[in-house]
Amino acid sequence: MSAVLKVRVSAAKMLTPVVREFTLQSCAGPLPGFSPGSHVQVHLALADGKVRNAYSLTSDPTDNHHYRIAVRLQDSSRGGSRYLHQHVQIGDTLEISPPANLFALHATASLHILLAGGIGITPFMAYIAALEQQQAHVELHYLCRPGLSDAYLDTLRQRLGSRFHTYHSRPDLCRILRDRPLGSHLYTCGPQPMLDAVRQQAKALGWPDSRVHWEAFSAAQPGQPFDLELVRSGRRLRVGAEQSVLEALESAGLEVPNLCRGGVCGQCRTRHVRGEIEHRDSFLSPAEQADFLMPCVSRGCGLSVSLDL
Ligand code: FES
Numbered sequence: 001m002s003a004v005l006k007v008r009v010s011a012a013k014m015l016t017p018v019v020r021e022f023t024l025q026s027c028a029g030p031l032p033g034f035s036p037g038s039h040v041q042v043h044l045a046l047a048d049g050k051v052r053n054a055y056s057l058t059s060d061p062t063d064n065h066h067y068r069i070a071v072r073l074q075d076s077s078r079g080g081s082r083y084l085h086q087h088v089q090i091g092d093t094l095e096i097s098p099p100a101n102l103f104a105l106h107a108t109a110s111l112h113i114l115l116a117g118g119i120g121i122t123p124f125m126a127y128i129a130a131l132e133q134q135q136a137h138v139e140l141h142y143l144c145r146p147g148l149s150d151a152y153l154d155t156l157r158q159r160l161g162s163r164f165h166t167y168h169s170r171p172d173l174c175r176i177l178r179d180r181p182l183g184s185h186l187y188t189c190g191p192q193p194m195l196d197a198v199r200q201q202a203k204a205l206g207w208p209d210s211r212v213h214w215e216a217f218s219a220a221q222p223g224q225p226f227d228l229e230l231v232r233s234g235r236r237l238r239v240g241a242e243q244s245v246l247e248a249l250e251s252a253g254l255e256v257p258n259l260c261r262g263g264v265c266g267q268c269r270t271r272h273v274r275g276e277i278e279h280r281d282s283f284l285s286p287a288e289q290a291d292f293l294m295p296c297v298s299r300g301c302g303l304s305v306s307l308d309l
Pocket residue numbers: 257258259260261262263264265266267268269281283294295296297
């Protein structure tokens with residue numbers, strides 16, 4: 001069983017009509033420290049079963065008195081973000097996983113160029129706190145919809161001044177990325193099409209992969225229900241329409257290593273034996289997909305899938 005922290009919601013407020021911010025305080029002892037770019041998984045018991053959603057920590061990493069997360073209400077949500085928006089109140093207790101970091105800052109960068117799309121601003125809030133303390137060179141480019149997905153706009157304007165640039169439509173990426181100082185690192189977080197465009201532009205301009213860092217916001221999406229056969233243990237489980245394979249396994253008491261729950265980190269890789277798979281991850285190569293699936297996002301597309309568990 002992986003570690004779980006109990007936290008109390010000490011503050012909650014709407015930052016925009018679709019983004020709600022929560023401040024979380026420990027119910028027992030200090031919270032574990034975290035590094036900029038870390039996320040936590042929030043464990044939620046919904047009517048259809050348990051889900052765990054990953055949210056970046058937006059608070060100052062040097063302050064372990066509280067954590068802060070910002071949650072965008074997702075239209076296609078299986079209910080996790082809706083539950084956090086509509087049902088969680090100040091004083092409620094939540095269960096979260098300890099922080100993990102898949103999107104770390106690179107201390108040696110001569111310039112940190114941050115490119116956020118919408119709720120992709122969240123990991124950069126912790127970045128900016130850390131970079132300000134280090135007096136590092138940073139610039140932030142923020143693509144957002146005014147009055148809808150523009151969380152933290154005033155704060156960022158105040159903190160970064162002329163190093164902060166906002167856009168209401170796709171910015172000229174070539175202009176942002178060309179002729180940058182040697183040793184610059186680029187970080188981008190937001191919807192997949194934006195990440196693809198940023199990475200393609202960086203490649204076209206000759207940025208080495210080692211200096212381009214990205215974090216996608218992807219989560220399990222609903223699909224058709226199907227059966228799961230676990231060939232080693234001989235167990236059979238049902239994966240509901242609103243459940244991921246990983247969640248079905250966890251509900252049955254099986255722990256599979258996982259970090260991102262969005263098909264990008266590779267932790268939950270599991271061998272499949274029979275049944276057709278709809279691969280929805282961005283981790284496995286086409287050759288690997290013949291033998292493995294990422295149960296946090298991928299699903300069976302027939303009646304049944306057999307796993308080597
Ligand atoms: S938990 Fe990261 S790919 Fe599944």
